[in-house]
Amino acid sequence: MIGIIDYGMGNLFSVEKALERLGVEAFISDDHERLRQADGLILPGVGAFKDAMDLLNENGLTKMIHEYVQTGKPFLGICLGMQLLFESSEENGLTNGLSLLPGKVIRFSGVDRKGESYKVPHMGWNKLRFDQDSPLLQGVDEDYVYFVHSFYVDADQSDVVLAEANYDVNVAAVVGKENVFGMQFHPEKSSVMGMQLLRNFTKLTEKGSTADEFYNLSRN
Amino acid sequence: MLTKRIIPCLDVKEGRVVKGIQFVELRDAGDSVELARFYDEQGADELVFLDISASHEGRKTMVEVVKAVASELAIPFTVGGGINSLEDMKRILRAGADKVSLNTAAVLRPELITEGANFYGSQCIVVAIDAKYDEEIGTWRVYTHGGRKATERDVISWAKEAVERGAGELLLTSMDADGEKKGFNIALTKAVSEAVSVPVIASGGAGNADHFAEAFLDGKADAALAASIFHYKETSVAEVKESVKQRGVCIR
Incomplete structure (x- = not known):
């Protein structure tokens, strides 16, 4: 059973339905106790970083999320939810994030190295390039996924990047460290590949999953 | 690299897709989910649903359409x-849509754009502009109410x-080109794409697959939208993508 954290931000419905289509049981909740018992948690999110952190702090969800991650159960942030996993964001002034992953979230400059301007938000389909082996990327080919965002984590400045996409800069697209994962794009809106990636995440929540094997292998 | 997007537009009236009559292979040509799936399988990068319901009741059914599409498909x-208030935006976005498009309501009360962007972020807010060239002022004029009413505003400003x-994106329809094919x-x-920093969707005038590459290469559009040529099968999304790709445009 996968819990989708409801904190008043984001497209929860589409994420829930995508999981349903995969045949995975999921629920949307803001109830700490229910969320704690889930086999995996998803933190979606659309909107502003500061508003999201304020809501997580006010609802006591920041603490709950930290405790949950400590248990070793899989945790996935999507879009803004991924950005929140990092230490800080420069959106609307500097705001602290959940600090589950090292790094900071910065804005696309809108001007490339040659001084030419480019469009922000980064909106549309962009191709992933895989950087590291991960259970999330197992059995998946590099393909296009759907992005919509104005802020990003610089893939060149981070060692938790599993896959990246290029949009003037190298954008961290899939990130992960131990049981904490994030996707900057919307897997629930990314057609076949998005569903494969979500499927891989949900596999991690199954007991004795390939992820356990994967981690045992990488630890040995 | 980011690809250019091909976007079929579907008109929905009282909860049913209209103009979809050429899809004889579909069980129900008015069913939004079936049509959305058809376009998804052809490689459509995104869809736009335009609610043309005249009645308040008809508009309520749009929420059901949105829910059904969001439940069944992984496509933005x-x-x-008919989106006139923050409440309208919330209803549609909560039901699973990725973006809402504001047209007349934004012209009448531009603060609405900011209210939506503050609540959901700019990436959810599309402003649709209906433009028609005006010889008198020597530029394009903004029209509202489905193109029936001229305003004092010029399109670029x-x-x-x-x-x-x-606004996180602009959906720009040329009333001069629309229907001319x-x-x-x-x-x-x-002119619009170079004037703004956000993506621009070109709309109006597509008559064949080759027209799309021009919108990207010469028009600097980030996406191109069409309705009737897809509905009436004058071309397909797959054919358009092939044509665009051959002209060297990056496409999914």
């Missing part, structure tokens, strides 16, 4: 038509204002 989509107020209005598209 925008909903426009309204496009800039909409973006300043928080002679291609997108390149001059208009280029």
Whole structure:
């Protein structure tokens, strides 16, 4: 059973339905106790970083999320939810994030190295390039996924990047460290590949999953 | 690299897709989910649903359409038509749409753009602009109410204002080109795309697959939208993508 954290931000419905289509049981909740018992948690999110952190702090969800991650159960942030996993964001002034992953979230400059301007938000389909082996990327080919965002984590400045996409800069697209994962794009809106990636995440929540094997292998 | 997007537009009236009559292979040509799936399988990058319901009741059914599409498909989509308040935006976005498109309501009360952007972020807010060339002022004029009413605003300054107020994307329809099938209005598209920092969707005038590449290469559009040529099968999304790709445009 996968819990989708409801904190008043984001497209929860589409994420829930995508999981349903995969045949995975999921629920949307803001109830700490229910969320704690889930086999995996998803933190979606659309909107502003500061508003999201304020809501997580006010609802006591920041603490709950930290405790949950400590248990070793899989945790996935999507879009803004991924950005929140990092230490800080420069959106609307500097705001602290959940600090589950090292790094900071910065804005696309809108001007490339040659001084030419480019469009922000980064909106549309962009191709992933895989950087590291991960259970999330197992059995998946590099393909296009759907992005919509104005802020990003610089893939060149981070060692938790599993896959990246290029949009003037190298954008961290899939990130992960131990049981904490994030996707900057919307897997629930990314057609076949998005569903494969979500499927891989949900596999991690199954007991004795390939992820356990994967981690045992990488630890040995 | 980011690809250019091909976007079929579906008109929805009282909860049913209209103009979809050429899809004889579908069980129900008015069913939004079936049509959305058809386009998804052809490689559509996004969809736009335009609610053309006349009645309040009809508009309520749009929420059901949105829920049904979001439940069944992993494809991004925008909903426009009849969205006049923050409450309307919330209803549609909570039901699973990715973006809402504001047109007349944004012209009448531009603060609406900011309210939506503050609540959901700019990436959810599309401002749709209906543009028609006006010889008197020597530029394009903004029209509202489905193109029936001329305003005092010129398109370029309204496009800039909409973006300043928080629009994350512009859906630009050339009323001059619309229905003519002679291609997108390149001059208009280029002028707007170069004036703003957000993505621009070119709309109106697509008559064949080759017209799309022009919108991207010459018009500097980020996406191109068409309705009737897809509905009436004059071309397909797959054919358009092939044509665009052959002209060297990056496409999914």
